[in-house]
Amino acid sequence: MLAQQMLNGLIVGATYALFALGFTLMFGVLRVINLTYGVYFSAGALIALAFTRNIAPTLWLALPAAALATGLLAVLLDALLLTRLRRAQAPELASLMVTLGATLLLYAVMTAALGTEIRRFPPGLAGTAIEAGGLRISGTQMLILITTFIMVGGLLYLLRRTRLGLAIRALAENPGAAQMMGVDAGRVVAFVSFASGALGGTAGVLIGLNYNAIQPYMGEAMMLKGFAVIIIGGLGDIGGALVAGLLLGVLEVLTAGYLASTLKDAVGFVLLVLTLWLRPDGLFGRSTIRRA
Amino acid sequence: MNGLKRVGLTALTLIAAAGTPRAEPTEPVTLGAIEILTGPASRYGVPIMKGFQLALDDINAKGGVIGGRKLALQFEDSAGAKEQAVNAARALIGRDKVPMILGPTLSTEMFAVAPIANERHVPILGTSTTANGITAIGPYVFRTSLPEADVVPVTLRAAQKKFGIKKVALLYGNDDAFTKSGFEVMKAALDKLGIETLATESFGAKDTDFSAQLTKIKSLHPDAVVVSALVEAASGILLEARAQGFPPEIRFIGGNGFNSPVLGQIAGEAADGTLVGSPWFIGKADPANRKFVDEYRAKFKEDPDQFAAQAYDALHIVAAAVDAAGAADPEKIAQSLIKVKLDGVTGPFAFTDNRDPADSSGVVVLEMKGGTFRILE
Amino acid sequence: MIDDFLWTYQSLIDTIGINGLLALSLYIVLAIGQLSLGQAAFMGIGAYGSALLTSRLGWPFPLALAAAAALPAVAALLIGRPTSRLSGVYLALATIGFGEVLRVFYVNADFTGGALGLSGIPERAGFLWIYGTLATALGALTLLCRTRIGRAMDAMRQDEIAASVMGIDLARYKLGALVVSAALAGLAGAFNAHSSTSIAPGEFGFDAAVTILSFALLGGIGSPFGPVLGAVILTTLPELLRPLHDFRLVMNGLIIVLAVLFMPRGLLAWRIGRAR
Numbered sequence: 001m002l003a004q005q006m007l008n009g010l011i012v013g014a015t016y017a018l019f020a021l022g023f024t025l026m027f028g029v030l031r032v033i034n035l036t037y038g039v040y041f042s043a044g045a046l047i048a049l050a051f052t053r054n055i056a057p058t059l060w061l062a063l064p065a066a067a068l069a070t071g072l073l074a075v076l077l078d079a080l081l082l083t084r085l086r087r088a089q090a091p092e093l094a095s096l097m098v099t100l101g102a103t104l105l106l107y108a109v110m111t112a113a114l115g116t117e118i119r120r121f122p123p124g125l126a127g128t129a130i131e132a133g134g135l136r137i138s139g140t141q142m143l144i145l146i147t148t149f150i151m152v153g154g155l156l157y158l159l160r161r162t163r164l165g166l167a168i169r170a171l172a173e174n175p176g177a178a179q180m181m182g183v184d185a186g187r188v189v190a191f192v193s194f195a196s197g198a199l200g201g202t203a204g205v206l207i208g209l210n211y212n213a214i215q216p217y218m219g220e221a222m223m224l225k226g227f228a229v230i231i232i233g234g235l236g237d238i239g240g241a242l243v244a245g246l247l248l249g250v251l252e253v254l255t256a257g258y259l260a261s262t263l264k265d266a267v268g269f270v271l272l273v274l275t276l277w278l279r280p281d282g283l284f285g286r287s288t289i290r291r292a
Numbered sequence: 293m294n295g296l297k298r299v300g301l302t303a304l305t306l307i308a309a310a311g312t313p314r315a316e317p318t319e320p321v322t323l324g325a326i327e328i329l330t331g332p333a334s335r336y337g338v339p340i341m342k343g344f345q346l347a348l349d350d351i352n353a354k355g356g357v358i359g360g361r362k363l364a365l366q367f368e369d370s371a372g373a374k375e376q377a378v379n380a381a382r383a384l385i386g387r388d389k390v391p392m393i394l395g396p397t398l399s400t401e402m403f404a405v406a407p408i409a410n411e412r413h414v415p416i417l418g419t420s421t422t423a424n425g426i427t428a429i430g431p432y433v434f435r436t437s438l439p440e441a442d443v444v445p446v447t448l449r450a451a452q453k454k455f456g457i458k459k460v461a462l463l464y465g466n467d468d469a470f471t472k473s474g475f476e477v478m479k480a481a482l483d484k485l486g487i488e489t490l491a492t493e494s495f496g497a498k499d500t501d502f503s504a505q506l507t508k509i510k511s512l513h514p515d516a517v518v519v520s521a522l523v524e525a526a527s528g529i530l531l532e533a534r535a536q537g538f539p540p541e542i543r544f545i546g547g548n549g550f551n552s553p554v555l556g557q558i559a560g561e562a563a564d565g566t567l568v569g570s571p572w573f574i575g576k577a578d579p580a581n582r583k584f585v586d587e588y589r590a591k592f593k594e595d596p597d598q599f600a601a602q603a604y605d606a607l608h609i610v611a612a613a614v615d616a617a618g619a620a621d622p623e624k625i626a627q628s629l630i631k632v633k634l635d636g637v638t639g640p641f642a643f644t645d646n647r648d649p650a651d652s653s654g655v656v657v658l659e660m661k662g663g664t665f666r667i668l669e
Numbered sequence: 670m671i672d673d674f675l676w677t678y679q680s681l682i683d684t685i686g687i688n689g690l691l692a693l694s695l696y697i698v699l700a701i702g703q704l705s706l707g708q709a710a711f712m713g714i715g716a717y718g719s720a721l722l723t724s725r726l727g728w729p730f731p732l733a734l735a736a737a738a739a740l741p742a743v744a745a746l747l748i749g750r751p752t753s754r755l756s757g758v759y760l761a762l763a764t765i766g767f768g769e770v771l772r773v774f775y776v777n778a779d780f781t782g783g784a785l786g787l788s789g790i791p792e793r794a795g796f797l798w799i800y801g802t803l804a805t806a807l808g809a810l811t812l813l814c815r816t817r818i819g820r821a822m823d824a825m826r827q828d829e830i831a832a833s834v835m836g837i838d839l840a841r842y843k844l845g846a847l848v849v850s851a852a853l854a855g856l857a858g859a860f861n862a863h864s865s866t867s868i869a870p871g872e873f874g875f876d877a878a879v880t881i882l883s884f885a886l887l888g889g890i891g892s893p894f895g896p897v898l899g900a901v902i903l904t905t906l907p908e909l910l911r912p913l914h915d916f917r918l919v920m921n922g923l924i925i926v927l928a929v930l931f932m933p934r935g936l937l938a939w940r941i942g943r944a945r
Contacts, residue, residue: 001507001508001511004507005504005507005508008501008503008504008507009504011503012501012503015501033761081926081930084930085929085930096882096886097882097883097886097887097925097929098925098926098929098930100879100882100883100925101883101922101923101924101925101926101928101929102922102926103922104918104921104922104925105919105921105922105923105925105926106922107918107922108330108916108918108919108921108922109919111330111331111332111334111918112916112918112919115335117335117554118335118523118524118527118554118558119558120557120558120560123560129535131537136535136536136537138535207500211500211501211528211531212527212528212531212558213500213524213527213528213558215332215524217332221498221500224765224769224875227762227765228762228766231759231762252504253501253503253504254504255504256493256504256505256508257504257505257507257508260494261493261494261495261504261505262466262494262777263773264495264496264499264504265467265496265499265769265773266769266770266773269766269767269769269770269773270770272762272763272766273763273766273767273770276752276755276759276762276763276766277751277752277763280754280755280759330917330918331918368911369911369917371907371917371918373907374865374867374869374872375680375681375684375865376907376908378680378865379678379680379681379684379908382676382677382678382679382680382681383677385677386673386674386676386677386678387673387674387677399785400785400786400867400869400871403785403786403788403867404788404865404866404867407789407866423785425788429789466776466777466783466784467773467776467784467870467871468784469783469784469785469786469869471784472783472784472785473785
């Protein structure tokens with residue numbers, strides 16, 4: 001049973017990591033507690049659902065379509081709400097507040113338009129399960145694992161080996177200096193917003209497919225865990241988000257499997273509080289945002 | 293006109309306008325209804341509202357109440373927030389002077405709202421609140437929703453008899469009042485029937501991953517898994533169980549939260565073989581139910597669930613009480629309410645002395661097959 | 670008639686006062702630049718603590734109220750030291766994490782009534798208690814702004830490093846603010862429990878913390894009156910918007926968004942007693 005539980009934990013952890021990737025990017029680089037991230041998650045799932053129901057029941061088209069849409073949504077929201085506040089040099093808390101209001105607004109709009117019933121994807125979108133050596137893993141779960149690792153690899157490559165990545169890191173570390181060195185802040189911000197939104201949407205599609213309970217508020221439930229993962233992993237640290245997500249997933253599953261399932265919820269928060277107490281910069285201490 | 297006259301005239305107008313409403317003999321009888329109409333939990337409140345609306349149409353088509361007055365409901369949304377439910381109750385009783393309140397949707401809301409209605413001697417009737425201790429709040433608090441304590445033992449006994457179930461695993465949602473009290477009922481019933489509980493696992497209402505608990509349960513080889521969950525978690529649990537390869541011989545037995553058409557829609561084949569006890573299901577063949585289901589489908593273009601059915605019956609019960617009371621008076625309605633008997637779509641109904649539903653003979657045990665519930669053979 | 674009016678709006682009036690206290694509790698920590706979002710958690714401690722004391726042990730209300738202020742203060746002392754090195758969003762998340770851990774505790778412990786919470790709490794907190802406390806707190810804070818402590822708090826919020834160079838004992842002020850904030854929130858919790866007569870774990874978690882934050886942000890943290898004004902507006906808004914039915918939540922969010930976009934410093938961006 002231990003092997004299966006470890007596998008369960010890795011899969012759950014991969015979903016946390018997948019969710020956290022876009023979140024840590026947005027947080028670490030744009031330095032704003034953007035509560036609308038959960039909206040991108042829900043929207044991604046809903047858009048992909050509409051796509052598979054009305055246009056073509058294939059994940060290979062629905063997923064990119066949803067990611068594109070949520071990426072654009074993120075750029076739009078950033079332009080409408082946050083850029084304005086940045087220009088007006090508003091206090092940091094104002095961005096927090098406006099994203100809070102926008103989140104309430106967007107969830108309410110989605111609910112008003114679509115109702116709160118739960119929906120599911122048409123069956124059979126992600127292939128069948130595999131069983132090997134007494135372990136089972138479903139098609140969707142494999143897809144989640146593969147996508148997570150590809151995304152992490154892709155982001156790390158982007159950040160470490162490309163000029164755009166350099167610009168992003170520079171902007172995250174010191175916006176003023178970066179701009180003086182010729183970094184076009186507007187374009188970089190737009191790209192980061194797009195990437196975070198698209199990542200959130202992708203997470204929404206895959207995780208929604210795995211649990212098959214799609215409704216407008218599904219993003220909310222993930223947000224708290226997302227916060228925990230990005231803090232534990234370090235803000236803006238992609239590799240950290242992966243490790244933290246996997247760690248959290250495995251610990252939760254093992255707690256539920258071997259201790260008591262009532263404690264499962266608390267695991268994330270205990271880890272969060274411990275991290276903040278002992279290593280506030282995250283597991284690897286590589287957070288791109290100063291903690292003061 | 294000069295200042296003083298103006299002030300005086302305004303004051304008089306205000307006093308006149310704010311005076312006690314006169315009850316015209318032909319005016320509709322308006323009752324209050326507090327339900328969750330917006331927000332994430334509205335999927336429980338909205339079917340209740342629809343059940344009420346269908347019943348209103350039915351009652352008013354048959355001539356209304358108290359000799360020809362139309363029955364009307366003033367809906368207030370609580371959005372699932374205790375304060376809003378309380379404010380709505382106070383507004384309905386203090387400002388709108390309704391003689392009776394239906395709802396609220398959740399047991400936690402009821403605990404906050406019922407004392408207020410009770411203090412003002414206004415009867416309040418829960419159609420969906422199943423926690424323990426609600427009617428104990430006071431003599432004006434009524435409930436038509438059959439508590440889990442009356443349904444679960446029937447289901448478990450049937451499962452034991454039919455499938456020879458001796459040992460089970462218990463799985464429940466631990467941070468929702470409804471699923472938690474469902475779990476307690478299940479535990480007690482299992483003890484009484486002498487069925488052994490191999491493991492007790494829990495999850496949170498917002499959880500989507502159940503792999504840890506189910507892997508553990510599967511390794512213990514129970515005869516059945518008894519689950520107290522709301523429908524989202526229930527579907528997730530069933531899907532995960534099938535994905536993990538639970539054999540069909542291990543039956544899943546659910547509480548009230550499983551009794552929803554959504555379960556079959558989401559879990560699909562994974563839900564086949566699931567057992568649920570219910571005071572109502574959509575396939576009940578009696579003419580009253582068929583009429584209800586057909587009219588509901590025609591009006592709302594979707595299938596009714598048990599919340600809608602219970603609401604439908606409840607309003608008929610209330611209308612009968614208002615008729616018997618002969619006036620839109622809270623005291624009289626409270627006194628006649630307890631004596632009402634009805635043969636509704638959820639079966640025969642009567643109140644106990646404690647204002648709870650007395651008759652649980654309508655409970656049936658259902659089995660899910662191909663996405664719909666049928667009666668267990 | 671007036672009686673009816675008061676009875677109808679009694680809960681709303683009580684809630685406005687309680688939310689005002691919570692907003693003030695947040696103001697205290699925001700005023701020294703700490704984004705500590707533990708008010709909901711401290712409120713929970715005060716609510717559960719006082720409710721258990723009055724309904725299970727039969728304590729008189731004033732004593733339970735004192736406990737409701739003391740218990741969270743002790744909790745604040747305990748978590749104050751480890752969190753004093755954190756700031757900004759880290760502190761916010763640590764305090765929210767603390768609140769969530771407590772919420773899991775309330776849900777699982779038997780004596781707190783589990784998921785159903787406690788009900789049948791004696792109704793003891795009325796208009797006088799709530800608004801009396803609110804007025805006292807407002808008065809005290811306003812006066813405080815004019816004293817040396819007030820100026821020190823101001824200095825800390827503007828620039829912590831400069832403030833410490835000027836000799837202000839940062840750690841003591843931070844801990845003091847946290848303790849006072851916790852005590853106020855605990856009182857608010859006791860009032861909540863003893864006016865609505867029932868409490869459940871879900872009222873003291875993440876959602877509540879975010880709501881309290883929105884009071885302060887809407888009203889502005891230039892003065893103690895700002896957050897209270899924010900609390901008044903955001904508490905009455907859902908009730909005022911009732912006629913809108915389905916669009917209520919949409920309007921709620923829209924109003925918040927527009928308010929912040931056009932008034933980023935909050936509605937009351939002025940300060941009392943500050944020399945300009």
